[in-house]
Each structure stands twice: as C-alpha cells, then as structure tokens.
Amino acid sequence: MKELLKVKNLKTYFFTHEGTVKAVDEVSFSVNQGKTLGLVGESGCGKSVTALSIMRLIPNPPGKIVSGEIWFEGKNLLKLNEKEIRKIRGKKISMIFQEPMTSLDPVFTIGHEIVEAIQLHQGLNKDEAKKKAIEALKIVGIPDAEKRIDHYPHQLSGGMRQRVMIAMALSCNPTLLIADEPTTALDVTIQAQILRLINDLKDKFGASVMLITHNLGVIAEMCDYVAVMYAGHIVEYTNVDTLFYNPLHPYTRGLHKSMPRLDLEVERLDTIKGLVPNLLDLPSGCPFHPRCDFSFKRCVEEMPELIEVENSHLVRCHLVKRSK
Amino acid sequence: MERKIETKTQELIRRLKYNKSALFGLVIVIIIVMCALLANYIAPNDPNPSPPQLANKLKPGFWSEKGIEGAPLGTDSLGRCVLSRIIYGSRVSLSAGFVAVGIAMILGITFGVIAGYYGGWVDALIMRIVDIMFAFPALLLAIVIVAVIGQGLDKAMIAIGIVYTPQMARIIRSSVLYIKEMEYIEIQKAMGSSDGRVIFRHVLPNSIAPVIVYGTLMLASAILDCAALGFLGLGAQPPIPEWGAMLSKSYSYIISGAWWAATFPGIAILFSVLGLNLLGDGLRDILDPRLKT
Amino acid sequence: MEKLVEVKNLKKWFWTSKGIFGKKEAVRAVDKVSFYIEKREVLGLVGESGCGKTTCGKTILRVLDPTAGSIFFKGQNITHLKRKELLKFRKRMMIIYQDPFGSLDPRMTIGSTIAEPMEIHKIIPRKEQEEKVIEIMGKVGLLSDQINRYPHEFSGGQRQRIGIARALATNPEFIVADECVSALDVSIQAQIINLLQDLQKEFGLTLLFVAHDLSVIKHICDRVAVMYLGKIVESAPKKELFDNPQHPYTKALLSAIPIPDPKLRRKGQILMGDVPSPVNPPSGCRFHTRCPYVKTRCKEVEPELKCFKNIHYIACHLFS
Numbered sequence: 001m002k003e004l005l006k007v008k009n010l011k012t013y014f015f016t017h018e019g020t021v022k023a024v025d026e027v028s029f030s031v032n033q034g035k036t037l038g039l040v041g042e043s044g045c046g047k048s049v050t051a052l053s054i055m056r057l058i059p060n061p062p063g064k065i066v067s068g069e070i071w072f073e074g075k076n077l078l079k080l081n082e083k084e085i086r087k088i089r090g091k092k093i094s095m096i097f098q099e100p101m102t103s104l105d106p107v108f109t110i111g112h113e114i115v116e117a118i119q120l121h122q123g124l125n126k127d128e129a130k131k132k133a134i135e136a137l138k139i140v141g142i143p144d145a146e147k148r149i150d151h152y153p154h155q156l157s158g159g160m161r162q163r164v165m166i167a168m169a170l171s172c173n174p175t176l177l178i179a180d181e182p183t184t185a186l187d188v189t190i191q192a193q194i195l196r197l198i199n200d201l202k203d204k205f206g207a208s209v210m211l212i213t214h215n216l217g218v219i220a221e222m223c224d225y226v227a228v229m230y231a232g233h234i235v236e237y238t239n240v241d242t243l244f245y246n247p248l249h250p251y252t253r254g255l256h257k258s259m260p261r262l263d264l265e266v267e268r269l270d271t272i273k274g275l276v277p278n279l280l281d282l283p284s285g286c287p288f289h290p291r292c293d294f295s296f297k298r299c300v301e302e303m304p305e306l307i308e309v310e311n312s313h314l315v316r317c318h319l320v321k322r323s324k
Numbered sequence: 325m326e327r328k329i330e331t332k333t334q335e336l337i338r339r340l341k342y343n344k345s346a347l348f349g350l351v352i353v354i355i356i357v358m359c360a361l362l363a364n365y366i367a368p369n370d371p372n373p374s375p376p377q378l379a380n381k382l383k384p385g386f387w388s389e390k391g392i393e394g395a396p397l398g399t400d401s402l403g404r405c406v407l408s409r410i411i412y413g414s415r416v417s418l419s420a421g422f423v424a425v426g427i428a429m430i431l432g433i434t435f436g437v438i439a440g441y442y443g444g445w446v447d448a449l450i451m452r453i454v455d456i457m458f459a460f461p462a463l464l465l466a467i468v469i470v471a472v473i474g475q476g477l478d479k480a481m482i483a484i485g486i487v488y489t490p491q492m493a494r495i496i497r498s499s500v501l502y503i504k505e506m507e508y509i510e511i512q513k514a515m516g517s518s519d520g521r522v523i524f525r526h527v528l529p530n531s532i533a534p535v536i537v538y539g540t541l542m543l544a545s546a547i548l549d550c551a552a553l554g555f556l557g558l559g560a561q562p563p564i565p566e567w568g569a570m571l572s573k574s575y576s577y578i579i580s581g582a583w584w585a586a587t588f589p590g591i592a593i594l595f596s597v598l599g600l601n602l603l604g605d606g607l608r609d610i611l612d613p614r615l616k617t
Numbered sequence: 618m619e620k621l622v623e624v625k626n627l628k629k630w631f632w633t634s635k636g637i638f639g640k641k642e643a644v645r646a647v648d649k650v651s652f653y654i655e656k657r658e659v660l661g662l663v664g665e666s667g668c669g670k671t672t673c674g675k676t677i678l679r680v681l682d683p684t685a686g687s688i689f690f691k692g693q694n695i696t697h698l699k700r701k702e703l704l705k706f707r708k709r710m711m712i713i714y715q716d717p718f719g720s721l722d723p724r725m726t727i728g729s730t731i732a733e734p735m736e737i738h739k740i741i742p743r744k745e746q747e748e749k750v751i752e753i754m755g756k757v758g759l760l761s762d763q764i765n766r767y768p769h770e771f772s773g774g775q776r777q778r779i780g781i782a783r784a785l786a787t788n789p790e791f792i793v794a795d796e797c798v799s800a801l802d803v804s805i806q807a808q809i810i811n812l813l814q815d816l817q818k819e820f821g822l823t824l825l826f827v828a829h830d831l832s833v834i835k836h837i838c839d840r841v842a843v844m845y846l847g848k849i850v851e852s853a854p855k856k857e858l859f860d861n862p863q864h865p866y867t868k869a870l871l872s873a874i875p876i877p878d879p880k881l882r883r884k885g886q887i888l889m890g891d892v893p894s895p896v897n898p899p900s901g902c903r904f905h906t907r908c909p910y911v912k913t914r915c916k917e918v919e920p921e922l923k924c925f926k927n928i929h930y931i932a933c934h935l936f937s
Contacts, residue, residue, distance in 0.1 A: 017338065042802035043773075157891045158666075187665035187829065192873035192887040214803060217875030221882055240879045256877070258807030260836035262859070263876050269811055269836065272804040275772050291804075507720040511783075514680045515734045516700070516707035529724045 003071075004208045005031040005054070005176055010068035012046075012053045015061065021279045023049040023063075025232040028306075031176065031225075036202065036209040038223035038240070040216065040255075042276050046232040047212045051178045054210075055095055056085045072176070091121040094169035096162070098181035103165060104153040110137075110164045111149030114171055121172045136167040139204075140197060159190035163197070170201055177202070180212045195222060216259060220244060228252050231277050231287035234306060238313040248315045250292045286318065294319060339610040346606020352599025359414040368394050369405035371412040371565045377403035382582040398584040400574055406585055409565035410592050416566045417547045417596065420481050420559075424546040425539055427485025432492025433528075433535065439493065440500030440531075441523060451497070454490040462487050462545075463552055470558045477566065480559035484549050488542055495538050499531035506530075533611055541604035544597045551593050567593050620692075621823045622677060622710075622791055623653040627686035629669070629676045633896075645895050646672040648847035649686070651922070654791075659817060659824040661838030661855075663831055663870075665892055669847040674793040674827045678710055679703060690791070708738040708787040715796035717776035721768040727754075727779050728764035734786040750786075756819075757782045757812060774805035781812065785820070793825045798833060810837060831874055835859055843867050846903040847895055849922060853929040863931050866904050902934065910935060 012024040024046040031037045039047040052058050053065055056077060070077040073092065077085060097103045105113065114133040118124055124132065130149070137145035140163040153161055162182060169177055179198060183191035199222065202209050211222055219226055219240065226243045228236040228251065236249040247253050257270035274291040277283060283290050289299040298318050306316040310323050340346055359366065380403035386396045397407040439450040457465065469483035503509060504527065512522045553559030554568030562569065567589040574585035629647040647669040654660045662670045675681045677688055679695065687696045695706055711734070714720035721730055731750045735741055741749055751761040757778040768776060777797060784792050794813065798806045814837060817824055828834050834841055835855060842852035843866065851864040862868050869888035890907040893899055899906050905915040914934050922932040 042804060159891055187892070188831075188873040189665060189869060189888040190891070192875075193889065195875070196887060215875070216803075216877040220877045220879045221875040244877065244879055255803055258804050259877060260807075260810065260830075260832040261877065262832050262835055262871065262874055263878065263881065266836070268814070269807040271807040271811060273808075275774060276802055276805065507714045507716055508722040510675075510680060511712060511714065511720060514675075514678050514707065514710075514712045515737055516704045517733075517737055518700075521737070525725075526722050530722065 002033040003030045004033050004073070005210070006069075006071040007050070007054065008069040008071070010050065010053055010070065011066040012049050012058055012063060013066050014063045016280075019280045022232050022282070023279060024053060027068075027229075027232075027234055029227050029234065029237060031208045031210055034202070034206050034208060035224040036211055036222055038219040038226040039210065039212045039229060040214065040219050040226060041229035042214060044231075044276060044279055045229040047229050048180055050229075051095065051180050051210065051212055054178065055089055055093060056080075057089075087121075090117060090174075091172045092174055093176045093178065094172070094174040095178040095180065096165045096169050096182050098184050104161060106153055109150050109152055110156070114149075114164070114168050117168055118171050133167075133171065136171045137164070139170070139201070140164070140167040141193070142167070158186055159193065162186060162190075162194055166194070166197065166201070170205065170207075173205060174207060176208050176210065178210045178212070181214070182211075183218065184213070184215075191218075198222070216244075216255060228255075231282055232279065233287065233316060234314070235288065235316045236314065237306070242313050246313075248309060248313070248320050249317050250294055250319070251288050254291075286316075336610060340606065343606045343609060345602045346610070349599045349602025349604075349606060352595055353603055356414050356418065356596050356599065359411050360418045363412050363415055367405075367408040367411040368396070369408040371404060371409045372563045373404060379403065382577060382580075382585065384582075385584055397588050398582070400570070400585040401577060401582075406570075406588050409570060410567070410588055413565040413567045413570065413589065413592065414596070416477070416560060416564060417550060417593075420477060420484075420550040420566075421543045421546040423481040424484035424488065424550065425542050427482060428488035428492045428542065428546075429535060429539060431485070431489040433496050433532075435489070436493035436496030437500055437523060437528065437531075440497040441504060441519070441527060447497075450493065454493055457487075457490040463549055466549060466553060467556070467558060470553065475558045475561070477554075477560040477564060480550055480553040483553070484546050487549075488546065491542070492535065492538070495534050496531060499534050500527055503527050503530045537604060537608045537611055540600055540607055544600035544604065547600070548593065548597050618655040618658070620653045621656045621658075621690070622825070623689040624673075624677060625651050625687050625689075627651070627673065627676060627688065628684040629672050629681060630684045642896050645669075645847050645898060647676060648898075650844075650847070650849055651686075652842055652849060652852060654823055654825060656790075656823055657817075657821050658840060659826055659838045661834035661841040662825060662827045662844060663829065663834050663841060664844035665829060665870075667846075667892055667895060668844040669895070670827045670829075670844050671795050673844070674712070674795050674825055677825065678712055678793055680712065704738070708734065708740065709789050710791040710793070711784040711787065711789045712793045712795060713777075713780050713784045713797040715800055717773045717780060717800060718768075720780055721776060723768055726765050726767060727759070727771075727782075730768075730779060731782045731786055734783060738787055740787055750782075753782045753785055756785065756816065758808075772805075774801055774809060777801060777805075777809050778812070781809075781816070785816065788820070789822070791823045791825070793827065795827045796829065799828065799830060806833075813837065831870060843870065846893065846898050848903055848932065849930070850904065850932050851930065852922075857926075857929055861929075863925075863929070863936060864904075864933050865908050865910055865935070869907075902932075 008028050010024055010027045014021040014023055027050055029037065039050060041047050054070055058065060065078060068078065104110065111130065111133055114136060115126065115129045118129040118132050134145045134149055137148060142148050142160060142163050183194050186194060195218065198209060213219060223240050225239050227234045228249065230251050236247065236252045243252065247256060254272035258272055260269060272291050277287055285301050286299045286304050289295040292299065304316050304318045306314050307322045309315050309320050380392055380399050381401050383390060383392045383395060383399045385391050385398035391398065395405040395407065400406055435450050439447040466483040466487045469486055470479055473479050473482065509522060509526055512526060550559055551568030554566045555572040557572065560566030560569045570589040571586050578586055627647055627650045630643040630645050632641050632643060650673060662673060664670045672681065676683050683696060687694055690706055695703065728750055731753060732746050735746055735749065750764065754761055759778055759782065798809050801809060810833065816822060826834065826838055838855055840854050841858045842849050845866050851867045862871055873887060888907055893906055901917045902915040902920050905911045908915065912934065920932045920934045922930050924930050925936065
C-alpha cells in the first residue's frame with residue numbers, strides 16, 4: 001500500500017516563560033492512500049499540535065518544530081519554504097477545525113471564501129470558480145446551494161457551517177484531509193451526518209483522512225488505523241480492529257473501560273486514576289506511570305520505547321515484549 | 325507533581341519588565357511620588373518664605389552667574405525658589421489628582437454597577453445622564469461646576485471628580501455587564517444570595533481591574549485639568565505652590581527674559597502626565613487579556 | 618413513591634427583538650412541559666442543543682422565572698414565591714454547571730466557594746464551617762490542604778469536584794446536574810460519573826441529570842425524558858426506553874451515537890436535516906420536518922404525551 005504521508009520523529013515544543021512544553025515528542029506514523037488514520041487522546045496529548053505541525057501552522061514563537069521529518073508526496077514538508085508550503089496547504093492538504101463558528105469570517109459570504117480559495121489554488125476566473133463553489137456546496141449536501149452561497153456564516157446552523165468548511169476543504173481536491181475534532185461541537189444527529197459525509201467524500205475523491213478526536217466511538221466508526229496519544233507521545237499504534245479487540249497499552253485499555261456505552265451494561269465504570277498530566281511537569285520515565293495500575297520500578301525510571309508487538313501493532317510500554 | 329503557579333502580581337511584574345515604556349513611566353511616577361512624600365527633606369528652600377524675599381525676585385538658576393545660591397532653578401516674581409515650589413507642588417498636584425480620581429471612582433463605580441447590574445430603566449436613565457455629560461468638553465464642564473460651587477483647590481478637585489465620573493461609570497458598567505453573564509454569578513441566584521452579596525462579593529471584585537488601569541490614565545488627565553484650572557485662576561489660590569498657578573503667574577515674565585519661572589513648572593506637568601500615561605498604557609497592555617500572547 | 622419535584626405545563630419563553638424597532642419574537646425554549654421526579658430518583662433529560670433541557674432545569678430551580686405553568690417541590694407550589702420565601706427551598710435544591718471554568722468565581726478560594734451556600738443559609742456557625750468544608754472536600758475527592766487555593770490552580774475535573782462540593786454544602790435533597798460531565802476528558806468523566814453515583818446513593822439525592830450524551834444518561838439515570846424543541850417527546854424508565862424506544866426521534870438519536878466497536882459500524886438510516894429554530898417551531902408535531910414516518914396529521918395536529926403500559930409516555934401520532 002502506498003504511503004501518502006509519513007511523519008518521522010516529529011518534535012514540536014513550545015518555549016514559554018514557565019518552561020518548555022514538549023507538546024509533540026518523537027511522534028512517527030503514516031497515512032496510507034485512501035485510508036483513514038485516527039489520532040485519539042485527551043486534551044493536551046498533542047493531537048492537534050501534530051496536525052498543525054503537518055500544516056506548518058505552529059505559531060512561532062512560542063512554538064517550534066524542533067526536529068523530525070514530514071514526508072508528503074516525496075517532499076519533506078519541514079524543508080519547504082513558506083511559498084512552497086502555501087502551495088500544498090489548502091490545496092494538497094486541507095484542514096477542518098472543531099469550531100465552525102469561528103473558522104469562518106463573519107463579514108464575508110460563504111461563497112466569497114470558497115470562491116477565493118478556488119481562485120487562489122486553481123487559477124480559475126471568478127465565474128468558473130463560483131460554479132465550482134456551488135458544485136462543492138451541493139456535494140456536501142447543502143440544500144439551495146445557489147442561494148446559500150450568498151449567505152453569511154451567522155445565517156447557517158452549526159452543522160451547515162461545518163459542511164461549508166468541508167466544501168472549502170474539498171474544493172481543491174486535496175489528497176489529504178485533516179479533520180481536527182470535526183464533530184465535537186455538533187449534536188449527535190448532525191455528527192452522524194457529517195461523519196457519513198466525510199466517509200462518502202473520501203471514497204468519492206480517493207482522499208486520505210487524518211481524523212483527530214477524543215471519541216472512541218467516532219474512531220470505531222471511521223478509521224482504518226489508530227494512533228493513541230498520551231502526553232505528547234504515541235503510546236499505541238495499530239489497526240482499528242486490534243485497537244478495540246486486543247488493546248495492549250494500559251492507557252488504551254483504561255480509556256475503553258472508562259467510557260459509558262450504549263451497547264453494554266455496567267454497574268460501575270472503571271476509571272483511570274489521577275489527572276491528565278501537565279506538560280510542563282511530566283512524570284519521569286513513562287509519563288503514564290502515576291496513573292497506571294501496573295506500573296513498576298522500571299516505569300518510573302525509564303521511558304519505554306515504541307516497539308512492534310506483532311505485525312504492525314506498536315506499543316510503548318515496559319509490559320509488552322517485542323516480536324521476534 | 326505540584327507545579328508552581330504564578331500569582332497575578334508575579335505575572336504583572338514579569339510583564340512589566342518586558343514593557344520598556346511602562347517601566348519608564350513607572351520610574352517617573354516613583355520620582356514624583358518620592359518628591360511629594362519627602363518634600364520637606366529634599367526641597368532646598370521654603371516654598372513660601374515669610375516675609376517674601378522680594379530682593380531675590382526673578383533671579384536665574386545654576387546656568388547663570390547672576391543666579392543666587394540655594395535656588396538652582398532660579399526664583400519667581402516674589403523671590404521664591406522655583407525648584408522648591410515645584411517639589412512641593414508635586415504634593416498638591418498628586419493629591420489633587422488622587423482626590424479627583426477618587427471621587428470619580430466612588431461615584432462612577434456606584435452608578436456604573438447599579439446601571440450594569442440592574443439594567444432596564446435604571447440603566448437607561450443613568451446612561452442617558454452620562455451621555456449628556458459626555459456632550460460637554462471636560463474642562464468646560466469643570467469650569468461650569470467651579471462657577472457654581474466656587475473656586476479653590478478643593479472645589480476644583482470636586483469639579484474634576486464629577487467631570488470624570490461618567491467615563492468611570494461607563495467603564496465599570498461594561499465590565500459588570502460582562503461579569504453578570506458568568507455562571508458563577510448565575511449560581512448565586514440558585515443559592516439565594518441577596519443582591520448586595522452578589523455585587524460586593526462577586527461582581528465588584530471581578531470587574532474592578534479595568535478601573536485600576538483607567539484610573540491611572542485618568543490621574544494624568546486630572547493633574548493636567550487641575551493645572552489648567554489653576555492656570556485660569558479657578559483652582560489653587562495663592563500662595564499654594566500649584567504647577568498650573570505657578571505657570572500662569574510667571575508666563576508674562578518670559579518676555580522680559582525670566583523664562584525659568586514658567587518653564588520648569590510646565591516641564592513638571594509634562595513629565596508627570598507623560599509618566600502616568602505611559603504607565604497606564606502599559607498596565608492596560610499587560611492586564612488586557614485580549615492582547616495577551 | 619413520593620414525588621419530590623413536579624412541573625405542570627411549564628413554559629419558558631425568551632423575548633428577542635430584531636433590530637431596534639423590530640417586532641418582538643418569542644423563543645419558545647420550554648413549551649408546556651410536564652413531568653415529575655420521584656424521591657431518590659435520577660431523571661435524565663436528554664436532547665440536542667436548543668431543545669430547552671438546560672432552560673428547563675434552571676426554571677425548575679427558579680434561576681429563571683417561568684413564563685407559565687407551575688413547579689412543585691414536595692407538593693408545595695414554588696412557582697410564584699418571592700426571594701425571601703424561596704430561601705428555605707433554595708438550600709434544599711442546588712445546581713452543578715457544565716463549564717468547570719465559568720462556574721467558579723476566579724477571585725475566591727475554593728474554601729470560601731464551598732462555604733458560601735452555608736454562609737447564605739446560616740446552617741452552621743462560622744467556627745464549624747471550615748471543618749464542614751474539609752469534610753465535604755474529602756467526600757468529593759479533594760485534599761484538605763487545597764482549601765486556600767484559587768480555581769485557576771485546578772484542572773477541569775478538579776474544578777467540577779469543587780462545583781459538586783459547593784452543591785452539597787447545604788445537604789440538599791435535589792440537584793440539577795446541567796451537562797456536568799460533557800466538558801471533561803474521557804478518563805476524568807468516568808471519575809466524576811462514579812463520584813456522582815456514589816454521592817447520590819450516600820446522601821439519597823434526587824437528581825435531574827441534563828445531558829446530550831445518551832451513553833452517559835443510560836449509565837447514570839433511572840428514568841429518561843427525551844426533549845425536542847421545547848417539548849418532551851418520550852419518557853420512560855431507562856430499561857424500557859433503551860430496549861424499546863418508540864418515538865422516531867428517540868430511535869434516531871440512539872442510532873446516531875457511534876458505538877466504540879468497529880464491527881457495529883452503522884449502515885442504517887441517519888436523520889437528515891437540522892433542528893428547526895425554536896422561534897418559529899414547525900406546526901403540528903415539531904419533529905415532522907425530520908421524521909421519516911411523517912403523515913398529514915403530523916403537520917396539523919400536535920400530538921399529546923400519552924401514557925402506555927403505565928410507564929411509557931410517548932407524544933407521537935403513530936401511537937394512539
């Protein structure tokens with residue numbers, strides 16, 4: 001299978017007056033052609049920063065991509081200059097964000113924004129671009145696209161705004177779509193619509209998707225591969241079936257058990273003890289050890305490596321053994 | 325696992341260090357405050373010697389050979405040491421500024437909180453009065469008030485305080501309107517708090533920050549306006565060493581070559597206003613969360 | 618069982634005007650809602666954003682004043698009580714908010730935050746307050762040496778614990794928990810859910826649990842009421858509602874939730890369209906614009922909430 005995006009040893013740090021925040025530390029993964037990779041984790045685990053690093057949108061200062069490689073269609077994105085990256089950003093790689101309310105400019109009609117994006121990246125004239133924009137709005141399921149194109153963001157509901165964002169993101173036929181919590185701000189019935197839309201469009205255009213979420217249900221629904229992140233590190237990386245039926249990292253297992261579920265009846269939820277760690281003051285060794293029920297001396301002293309347990313199932317834990 | 329958490333004051337000091345102009349303003353303000361506090365010790369002469377040393381009138385300062393010893397910035401038309409009067413004048417100006425801004429704060433916070441918290445017709449009434457007061461230029465309004473209540477330094481302070489009240493009321497009102505919508509205020513209703521408790525325990529402490537910032541900026545304008553009233557003869561009356569009054573008593577002598585008696589009080593006004601403005605602007609930049617990085 | 622809280626035909630409309638001279642329009646946030654909560658029961662109020670569930674909870678506590686209808690607490694009508702008369706009810710009912718960042722006064726230590734309801738209702742002498750605060754802090758899993766800290770020093774989950782401690786300060790019988798776990802991380806959410814369940818059992822609390830997440834509702838509640846556009850469309854004991862959902866909206870809501878199991882990926886129908894605006898709710902049944910089984914009658918006549926099998930209430934013309 002062809003690798004579309006390959007991230008190798010990415011380190012993105014933020015240098016604040018309170019200390020260095022290692023938001024993303026030694027993260028490696030890849031996204032295959034036509035597949036969906038899920039990045040899952042709790043707040044502050046570095047999943048959004050990973051996405052912004054790929055887009056080269058890390059605010060500097062205080063943030064900086066310290067080292068690593070991001071290979072996309074044969075180019076290392078971290079080596080490109082600002083002009084070259086702009087050709088890729090928004091055209092080859094598009095991103096949609098959590099909050100459709102704030103990512104659209106309230107003073108422009110939605111059409112204006114899409115038309116502009118199309119003109120910028122495809123060099124079409126205004127009428128052609130507008131035709132294309134209407135087509136894009138129709139594809140994402142906006143009724144009356146001809147009329148809606150002249151509406152302002154506040155005239156649309158949250159779900160419609162997210163559709164507009166997706167239309168914008170897809171208007172230039174990107175090969176990679178990065179969706180950062182695309183449905184977190186939406187109601188469940190709208191979430192179902194948007195998730196299905198993303199899936200349909202992915203199949204239609206043959207794009208790859210990198211989906212960032214904290215919701216394991218969404219992961220199960222959408223993804224082929226999953227990377228679980230904790231405190232800036234990938235702790236488990238495998239295909240979706242293995243992640244749900246044979247998770248090995250204690251954190252992944254804890255996440256599964258701490259979720260109330262519709263399909264299962266439990267008297268009491270199992271919890272992961274303690275708090276989500278502060279990135280300014282990470283525990284020694286494995287960052288998960290203070291919350292882990294199985295931690296032992298080595299976990300406190302030494303950071304485990306991400307090792308391959310079985311075929312393409314990677315786990316960062318001292319409890320697992322490398323496959324021979 | 326505990327992390328050191330910066331207190332608000334520590335954060336303020338850290339941010340101040342990076343803001344050079346605010347730091348400069350702070351230094352000037354500290355100098356003026358020291359002058360005011362230690363005037364008795366640092367002023368070389370009595371600002372109002374009695375009997376008046378008329379023989380020494382309009383003597384130049386250290387730059388001229390005609391100058392007299394003990395008056396480095398020269399003397400005024402009544403033979404008083406200009407430097408000493410400026411140093412003592414910092415007391416008058418600062419206290420006038422503080423009193424005026426204090427009056428504006430007390431009245432402005434009262435009306436602003438009432439308007440913002442209760443809303444409705446109370447708000448409409450207070451804010452329309454505020455609008456009307458805003459329609460007049462500040463100094464003109466102060467002159468009208470002085471004309472009604474009489475002249476003098478104390479009256480000038482009251483007048484300036486009243487003139488600044490609307491501005492203060494507006495600032496605090498907008499701040500209260502924002503705080504009022506917070507859930508920690510809404511839950512007060514669920515707990516059964518009285519209005520007084522909500523206002524004094526929660527609304528006021530949380531909406532006071534902008535008042536501090538604009539209070540500093542207002543202090544600068546108050547000193548300037550107080551000097552202006554003094555210059556017009558409506559504020560401090562002789563022989564109080566007030567910068568504005570000193571300026572107005574001495575400017576006619578500039579033509580005859582005695583420029584120092586008017587220039588140095590002017591410079592004192594300039595620097596104190598500049599210092600307070602720089603400090604106030606700096607504080608606003610530091611405390612305004614929208615500008616935080 | 619004794620009914621602790623009951624609301625009858627509760628209405629809460631907000632008035633908005635478009636422009637300066639525009640006509641005033643009513644946002645019908647809660648429109649003729651009736652239900653009851655039994656003593657020691659956990660009732661879940663579930664629905665999508667804008668369905669009026671939060672407004673409903675706040676109106677019951679008289680944080681918002683109802684437009685019409687009546688609210689009963691232990692059989693006493695509290696709908697029109699004045700502030701002073703309400704005071705004795707206030708300490709028996711409390712609220713926990715969704716936003717652990719906005720619901721705590723940033724300038725108050727958590728000790729005084731938790732003590733505040735005790736102070737307002739003068740339930741214990743000042744001297745014993747601190748002791749009581751420390752006791753409650755222990756109950757919600759906070760350490761006693763954190764008593765003089767400020768809210769910004771805590772994480773979201775811990776702040777929510779502070780909010781819960783404050784709600785418990787006056788030993789209330791009834792608590793409205795307004796989306797109180799939705800803003801939390803998964804691992805923290807489980808801790809808070811367990812805490813709420815433990816406290817509910819220990820203190821015999823009656824809870825109105827307002828949430829949009831049916832999985833959480835299913836886990837914590839005894840009975841569930843589903844709201845859509847200011848109306849209750851279905852209510853039933855938990856088991857009945859989840860095993861045997863009847864209203865098309867409840868069914869749609871249930872099938873829209875992604876199950877964390879890749880083998881159960883949904884293939885079925887998903888609900889189309891958006892939630893209409895509560896300013897101009899659709900005529901007849903409010904769900905008819907999105908309902909896959911819509912009939913002419915649904916567009917004209919509003920269905921009543923009718924009782925089936927003694928326990929299952931449904932407002933739908935398909936069942937009559």
